[in-house]
Amino acid sequence: MLIVAGFTALGVGYLLFPFFTSAMIPIQDFQFHPSTLRIETGARVIWINYDVEPHDVVSGIPGVRDQRYLSNVLGPGGTFAFTFTEPGEYEYYCSLYPHMTGKIVVEDP
Ligand SMILES: [Cu+2]
Helix, strand or coil: CHHHHHHHHHHHHHHHHHHHCEEEEEEECCEECCCEEEEECCCEEEEEECCCCCECCEEEECCEEEEEEECCCECCCCEEEEECCCCEEEEEECCCCCCCEEEEEEECC
8 A cells, every 4th residue: 555655646746747847926015925036947937916016027137137038017917937947047127116126046956
């Protein structure tokens, strides 16, 4: 029974694997949560706007876009996804409320 349970657990882990390679960043109260997120290379990050106000996700530092990724304006409930395929540090901000900043740290497993 233990062996069967072990195989079952592995099977479930395998099936769920795509979900483990995604990370969520809720946008709430004019902040990205968390402001710094560490992920493994190849993971996908999904931003979700839980505020009533619009936000966006702009790669770079406030006022200096670096063109690596850019969302549309996200209305309430809007989402944006980006897959990070190279290790590195990826800063971003909200162009509508530039005090909102965040960083994705992408590291090889
Ligand atoms: Cu914003």
